[in-house]
Structures are given as structure tokens and as C-alpha cells.
Amino acid sequence: MRTSHYPFSAIVGCDAEPLDDLGLALVLASVSPEIGGVLVRGQKGTAKSTAVRALAPLLPPVEVYRGDRFSVDPADPAQESPDGPFPPGTAVERRPVRLVELPVGATEDRVLGSLHLEQALTHGRVAYEPGLLARGHRGLLYVDEVNLLHDHLVDLLLDAAATGRVTVERDGFSVEHAARFLLIGTMNPEEGELRPQLLDRFGLTVEVAAPSDPAARVEVVRRRMAYDADAAAFSERYDRAEKALAERIAAARETARRARLSDAALLKIAQVCAAFEVDGLRADIVTARTALAHAAWEGRTSVSLADIRRAALLALPHRRRRNPFDAPGLDEELLDRVLGDEEPPPDGPEPPGGSEGPTGSDDPASPADDGGDGGDDAPEDADGAPSRPPEAGAGEPDRSSVPPRGPENAREAEAPRDRGDAERDGAGPEPTAGTTVGAGAPYRPRTFTARGTGTGADGRRSRALGSRGRRIGAAPPGGGSGGPLHLVETVRAAASRPHGGGRIGLLPGDLRVAVREGQESNLVLFCVDASGSMAARKRMGEVKTAILSLLLDAYRRRDKVGLVTFRGTAADLVLPPTRSVDTAAARLDALPAGGRTPLAEGLLEAARVLRRERLRDPRQRPLLVLVTDGRATGGRGAVGRSLQAADHVAGLGVATVVVDGESGPLRLGLAAALAARMGAEHLPVDEVSADALGNAVRERAA
Known part of the structure; x- marks a missing residue:
């Protein structure tokens, strides 16, 4: 039986000097909670949850009034507790910082608080039962798999982060209380992206990955097994290191109160943020606070170029993403060019905003104003795993020589395409088997909705x-x-x-x-004929562009999108139903074309995916988009098998659109016959453009 938490200093990567990115981000956010929290992105088994849970015992205890459920600060007269007022002489006690975990399936009442049922039913009194946000005040609020958090809970977090307070108006009572917490979220990007509004509320972000060095992996396993065998004895071995780390965090907090940013350092930070074209000014504020915290962590009261560089690498990667298809990370060469090698004067004049400086309580960009720039379970999260991030910005182009990567040109930067083909009116020559055709720039499709009222996710x-x-x-x-x-x-x-x-x-x-x-949300499953007869550059490029556009719209609206392709002799599920547009865009770009047309295999694979998704969530309403010319050239009996497969798909009762890829003056009408047999809507090839395909999906779903 476990009797102790896994020590922070026992995590490989957090036991070194300097700390790795994961350990450093958590420590800096603890030194200066005004930074706004940390988002940790990485695959399962990379010690994300372990590191977060090990952080809380290292933080200095807080003082609270005895019996105060809302943990207001006795030293701050501006904070009022619904349990107060507390008269002079009320007992004050010190307690450890709380780590409050917000489950992704929590109800709104559990997060905000609700009517105390026992008091209401037995005594007839209206009493308020505090929620998780009240319990997390002045502590850590941890959300594992934060990208899977329901939108209504995301809205609650956004409100609390923006105001630093929670207001509850329901069931005959009105309560308002402070809610300032260090927000920490962990997520696996393969399971979907985070809403941009919530992503921006995280002050820092870290990309973690498992180590490739066998010796490091062996050390992780050795420590984990030792902890499982005797948790108390294992933790005792790290007591001295834990105490030293806790003392250093407390000392850094005191140093941060005296640290100052010179005008030259502020100018450097502004130049860095402008060079990476981040939106808004929150990036500048967070980078400044992080640089101050890093300097304090190193025992200094003045900020150096090294502090600004480390701060930028943690505070800017998630803010420079103009759309979901942009890869995270920074171009470190560009960062070094902007910073230069001239250190800012350490004792420049204080920046505007009052004598407290950027970290003082008089800062006009405090959490109440700027939004409070405020885990994996043990079986699948290898406690103690190192969190060495991949090299940021690897393979990125020099941003000083490329245009901004907005939605209108994001794909151009990542998937070059033959512009001559795009300008020609004809379909262009058919590529050879296995040729890859790039998609065009995605567009914003109009909103489509399913008919009636459902009960889906x-x-x-x-x-x-x-x-x-x-x-x-x-x-x-x-x-x-x-x-x-x-x-x-x-x-x-x-x-x-x-x-x-x-x-x-x-x-x-x-x-x-x-x-x-x-x-x-809805599921849109594309079943695309990628054979030689459909491989003309213009047609395949437009199909990819339409799918890419719907992926971008699905990201904004929390839909699932899947992609089945068939060519040669088989069908492949190249994109399982997902909300991860990063993965989807990469798979779509790499989609080859050419070869025979195994239409039956494609339909059967689509049916298998739809049946599986129906078992997973019977309430989610799907839409199948079949892109084909109707030909079946997968061998003897291919036509008969394709018709049987079409009957099988029709029996699933799924709304279907057949996009006819046949072109030229002589048309056989096979796709139209296939659509009639399936009870699907038929869309001629003349209308296969990005806009036409998007409209077909919207009209069929409406």
C-alpha cells in the first residue's frame, strides 16, 4: 500500500541541474503563479501526471482562517469569504497547498458548487456547498486530459481565469467567492486539440516525450519498481533533495518580489513577441513574468538574455499557432537572431505600472485583468519517466523569409503543390501509382447541422x-x-x-x-477512391482541400472526422475517427493515389468503421461521404461484390453522399447507379470543387 507520493526530485529529468522543460515550467509557475499555469502535451507514459502530483508538497503552506471553506488570505482584507466575516482574533492556521483534480466528466454543480441538499431537506435552510473551484483557491487545479474537457466546463474555467472569481446564481441563492489557482493541464495531442480560448489561458506549455536512450529508460524502470516495492523507503531516500527543492522555491518567491525588468529587457521581450507574430499582448506579459521567475530561480534580481530565451521557449510556442495545422514549437535560430548577444542593462529604470513592478499587486495586467495567465493513471503513466522535449522548431522554415501562416496559406507552407495544375481548367494528367497530390489552402465552410434534436456527445x-x-x-x-x-x-x-x-x-x-x-458533435466519415481513375491532380487536390476544410471546421465545432481510402487491392483506414487535426492534416497530405479500384473493400471498410463507432457511442449521428467514379476494377467479380457491399452499407441506415468522380465526354453513370442503389444523394463530377463538396455535406446533413 502506498504511503507517500512519488518524489518530484526522483523523476528522471527533474533530478538534474538545469531542470528539463517539464520540471522548469512547473517550478517557474510555482515561483510566480501570476504566470498563469502550465499545459503539458505528450503521449501517455511520460510522467505528466506524476510530476504534477509531486509538485504540490513542495510549495510553501498557506495561512487560512480556521473553518473557512474558501481559503481566503487573512493578510488580504480585499478577499471576502462567504463563510465570513471573521472578527479580529479569529484563529489562523497553516495548511499545505491543495492539489484539486477536476475530472473531465465532472458536472457543473460539482465545479461551481450547489445547494446543500441535507440542509435544505432536513432543516429547510438554503445553504451553499462549495465546488472544486472554491477548494482550489490559492492552490493547484489539475485537469488530466484537459483536451477532452466538455465545453460547458471549459466555459466555467475561462470565466474563473478571466475574473479570478466565481459567481453562482441558482436555486434561490447567490454566492460570489475568489477563485485564483495555478491551472495545470495535461493532454495527449493524438486525442484531440484544445480550444484556442483555453489554450491561451495557459501561461506556459511543454512538449514531453519518452527518452530514446536505453540507459535513461532503465533508470526510469528501476526507480518505478523501487517505489512500487516500498513507497515509504523510496520517498525517504529523496527527503533531503525534496527539502532543498522546497526551500529553493520559497527563496525564489522572495527574490521574485524584488526582481525588476529594465526597459531594455522589456524591449527585447516585445521584439521577440513581435517577431513571432503572436496575437495580443498576453504573450508579452507572460514572457516578462516568466523571465523574472527564471532569474529569481537562479538567485538573481535582474533579467538576462538567457532568462528571456528560456521564457520565450516556454511561453510562446502555443501562442504562435495561427490555426490547428501549424506545428507547435519555435524557430530557435530566429529567436537567437532577435535576441542578439548584447545583454540588457541590469539596473534600468522601473517599467510603468507602479512601484511593485511586473510582479507586484499593483500590476495593471494582474490575473483579474489579463485572464489569470493563471493525469495519466498510474498503469499507463510511467511514473518517473523523463520528459525530454523534442527539439523545438525542427525543420521549420525561416520565418523572416516566409509569409504569415494564417488559415489562407497554412497548407502552402507545409504542402507545396503544382500551381500550374491549379490554374488549368482540365483535370490534368493522371499521376503514376503512389503519387501524392497536395491539398490547397483550407477555407471556412458554412455551418451545417443534423436534422432534428439528437442526444450525442x-x-x-x-x-x-x-x-x-x-x-x-x-x-x-x-x-x-x-x-x-x-x-x-x-x-x-x-x-x-x-x-x-x-x-x-x-x-x-x-x-x-x-x-x-x-x-x-457529429462524425463525418470520408471514403475516398484513390485509384488511378481518380488520381487526376485537380480532382484529388480539390477533394483533399474539402476534407481539410471540414477538418478545420470540425476542430472548431468538436466534431469527429475519419478517412478511409481504397486503391490497389485493399482499403485502409488512414485516419481513424479523431478530433486531432494535426494528425489528420499530416495523414491527408501523405495520401497517395494510383492503381486499381477495390470499391467493395472500400465500402466494407467504411461499414466496419461505422459499426464500431456506433458501438462506442450509439448516440453519435454519422454522415458517410463516398468519393468515387463508381468503377470496380479489383479483379474477377469486383462489380458484383461492390453492389453487395453497397447494399450492406445502405442497410446501416447512414446518411450518405456519393460524389461522382467520373469525367470526360463519355460517362458510364456508374456512380449515379451506385448512389441510387444505396439511397444516397448523387453529386456529379462537374460540381466537385472545394465549395461544392462542402455544400454537399452541409445540405445532406441539414
């Missing part, structure tokens, strides 16, 4: 009844009603039953839950 597209959104009524539990308990309607149902006077008794049949109308 939370998203931002089609109407649905679920656990979030506006409350439109109440109903007994079950029957698709997944909202929280509706206390008023529950009491009303109990009161409507005949009773002999006295107290109203509650029965199971009286329970009512809130019925909420929000939005759901």
Missing part, C-alpha cells in the same frame, strides 16, 4: 438534449435526460401527491432532472 454543431445548455424543462431520470437533479421540480412533484399533512415525503418517483438543450 457535447459539441458545437447540431441541436441535442444533454447535460449542458439552457434548461428547457424537467423530467424523470432516464429516457435520455442526463441533466443534474432539479430540486424545485422534485419538491413540486412530491407536493402534488396527496398526503395527510405535515412534512412532505420524497419518493423515488418524485425525482426530476433538468432537461437541457445544447449542441452535439
Whole structure:
């Protein structure tokens, strides 16, 4: 049985000097919580959760009023607790910093707080039960798999980060309390991206990866096994290192209060942020705070170029991404050119904003103003794994010689294409087998929604009844009603039953839950003929561009998109249903074309994917987009097998669009016949353009 947490200083990479990026980012955010938190990106088994959970015991304890559930600071008269006011002489106690974990499946009531049911039902009093945001005040709020957090919980986090307070107005009570916390999130990018609004609220971001050095991997396994065998004895071996680290963090906090940024250092930071074309000024503020924290961590009160460089590498990578297809990281050569080699004067005049400087309480860009630039389970998170990030900016072009990478030209920068083919009216020559054709620049498609009201997973597209959104009524539990308990309607149902006077008794049949109308996500599965007959550059390029555009829209609206291709003798699921547009864009660019047309195999593979996704989530409504000319050249009996496969797909009852890739003056009409057999909508090849394909999907789903 475990009796102690895994020591921070025992994590390979956090036990070295200097610290690796993961350890340094967590330490700097602890030294200066105004930085705004840390986002850790990496695959499972890279010690993300272990490092976060090991951080809390290293932080200095906080002083609170005894019995105060909201942990206000007794030394700050501006903070008021709903449990107060506290008269002079109220006992003050010191307690460890809390690590509060926010589950991705938490309800809104659990996060914000709710009516205290016991007090309401037994004593008839309206009392407030604090939520996770109240418990996390002045502590660490940790969200594992933060990219999977439901949108309604993301909205709550954004509100709290922007204001530093939580306001609850519901069920007959009104409560407002402080909620300032160090937000730490971990995520696996393969499982989907993070909403841009929430991504920007993280002060620092770190990319972690498992080591390739066998000796380092052996050391990770050795330490993990020793900890599992005797956690107390293992932790005791690192007591001295843990105490030294805790003392250094406390000393750095004191040094940070005296640290100052010269005008020259501020100018360098502004030049760096401008060179990387980050949006807004939050990047400048966070970089300045991080540079100050790094200087304090090194025991200095003045900021050097090395401090600014380390700060930029942690604070800017996630802010320079103009769209989801841009790779994370910074061009370190460009960063070094902007910084130069001339150190800023250490004792320049104080920057504007009051005597407290960038880290003082009078800073006009405090968390209340700038948004508070405020895990993996043990079986799959190899505790103690090193978190050495890959080289940032590897392979990136020199940004001083390329145009900004906005949505309109992001793909040009990453997937060069034959511009002569794009300008020709004809389809162009067919590439040889295995040739790859690049996609054009993605466009923003118009919104499409599924007909009616569904019950799918939370998203931002089609109407649905679920656990979030506006409350439109109440109903007994079950029957698709997944909202929280509706206390008023529950009491009303109990009161409507005949009773002999006295107290109203509650029965199971009286329970009512809130019925909420929000939005759901959808699954769009593309089944693309990548054979020789469909490999003309213009047609394949337009198909890829349309898919790329829908991927970008799916990222914004939390949809899933999958891609099945068939060519040669088989079909492949080149993109399993996902919300990770980075992975999707890479797979789409690498999609080859040429060879025979195994249409039956493509349809059967699409059917298999749809059946599997239906088992995973029966509520998610899919749309199949089949791009083909209808030819089946996969061997003897290919035509008969393709018709049988079409009947099988039609039997699934999935809405389908067949995009006819046949071209030329002589057309056989095979795709049109295939669409009729499947009960699908048919779209002629003359309309296969990026806009036409996007419109076909929208019209069919509407």
C-alpha cells in the first residue's frame, strides 16, 4: 500500500541541474503563479501526471482562517469569504497547498458548487456547498486530459481565469467567492486539440516525450519498481533533495518580489513577441513574468538574455499557432537572431505600472485583468519517466523569409503543390501509382447541422438534449435526460401527491432532472477512391482541400472526422475517427493515389468503421461521404461484390453522399447507379470543387 507520493526530485529529468522543460515550467509557475499555469502535451507514459502530483508538497503552506471553506488570505482584507466575516482574533492556521483534480466528466454543480441538499431537506435552510473551484483557491487545479474537457466546463474555467472569481446564481441563492489557482493541464495531442480560448489561458506549455536512450529508460524502470516495492523507503531516500527543492522555491518567491525588468529587457521581450507574430499582448506579459521567475530561480534580481530565451521557449510556442495545422514549437535560430548577444542593462529604470513592478499587486495586467495567465493513471503513466522535449522548431522554415501562416496559406507552407495544375481548367494528367497530390489552402465552410434534436456527445454543431445548455424543462431520470437533479421540480412533484399533512415525503418517483438543450458533435466519415481513375491532380487536390476544410471546421465545432481510402487491392483506414487535426492534416497530405479500384473493400471498410463507432457511442449521428467514379476494377467479380457491399452499407441506415468522380465526354453513370442503389444523394463530377463538396455535406446533413 502506498504511503507517500512519488518524489518530484526522483523523476528522471527533474533530478538534474538545469531542470528539463517539464520540471522548469512547473517550478517557474510555482515561483510566480501570476504566470498563469502550465499545459503539458505528450503521449501517455511520460510522467505528466506524476510530476504534477509531486509538485504540490513542495510549495510553501498557506495561512487560512480556521473553518473557512474558501481559503481566503487573512493578510488580504480585499478577499471576502462567504463563510465570513471573521472578527479580529479569529484563529489562523497553516495548511499545505491543495492539489484539486477536476475530472473531465465532472458536472457543473460539482465545479461551481450547489445547494446543500441535507440542509435544505432536513432543516429547510438554503445553504451553499462549495465546488472544486472554491477548494482550489490559492492552490493547484489539475485537469488530466484537459483536451477532452466538455465545453460547458471549459466555459466555467475561462470565466474563473478571466475574473479570478466565481459567481453562482441558482436555486434561490447567490454566492460570489475568489477563485485564483495555478491551472495545470495535461493532454495527449493524438486525442484531440484544445480550444484556442483555453489554450491561451495557459501561461506556459511543454512538449514531453519518452527518452530514446536505453540507459535513461532503465533508470526510469528501476526507480518505478523501487517505489512500487516500498513507497515509504523510496520517498525517504529523496527527503533531503525534496527539502532543498522546497526551500529553493520559497527563496525564489522572495527574490521574485524584488526582481525588476529594465526597459531594455522589456524591449527585447516585445521584439521577440513581435517577431513571432503572436496575437495580443498576453504573450508579452507572460514572457516578462516568466523571465523574472527564471532569474529569481537562479538567485538573481535582474533579467538576462538567457532568462528571456528560456521564457520565450516556454511561453510562446502555443501562442504562435495561427490555426490547428501549424506545428507547435519555435524557430530557435530566429529567436537567437532577435535576441542578439548584447545583454540588457541590469539596473534600468522601473517599467510603468507602479512601484511593485511586473510582479507586484499593483500590476495593471494582474490575473483579474489579463485572464489569470493563471493525469495519466498510474498503469499507463510511467511514473518517473523523463520528459525530454523534442527539439523545438525542427525543420521549420525561416520565418523572416516566409509569409504569415494564417488559415489562407497554412497548407502552402507545409504542402507545396503544382500551381500550374491549379490554374488549368482540365483535370490534368493522371499521376503514376503512389503519387501524392497536395491539398490547397483550407477555407471556412458554412455551418451545417443534423436534422432534428439528437442526444450525442457535447459539441458545437447540431441541436441535442444533454447535460449542458439552457434548461428547457424537467423530467424523470432516464429516457435520455442526463441533466443534474432539479430540486424545485422534485419538491413540486412530491407536493402534488396527496398526503395527510405535515412534512412532505420524497419518493423515488418524485425525482426530476433538468432537461437541457445544447449542441452535439457529429462524425463525418470520408471514403475516398484513390485509384488511378481518380488520381487526376485537380480532382484529388480539390477533394483533399474539402476534407481539410471540414477538418478545420470540425476542430472548431468538436466534431469527429475519419478517412478511409481504397486503391490497389485493399482499403485502409488512414485516419481513424479523431478530433486531432494535426494528425489528420499530416495523414491527408501523405495520401497517395494510383492503381486499381477495390470499391467493395472500400465500402466494407467504411461499414466496419461505422459499426464500431456506433458501438462506442450509439448516440453519435454519422454522415458517410463516398468519393468515387463508381468503377470496380479489383479483379474477377469486383462489380458484383461492390453492389453487395453497397447494399450492406445502405442497410446501416447512414446518411450518405456519393460524389461522382467520373469525367470526360463519355460517362458510364456508374456512380449515379451506385448512389441510387444505396439511397444516397448523387453529386456529379462537374460540381466537385472545394465549395461544392462542402455544400454537399452541409445540405445532406441539414
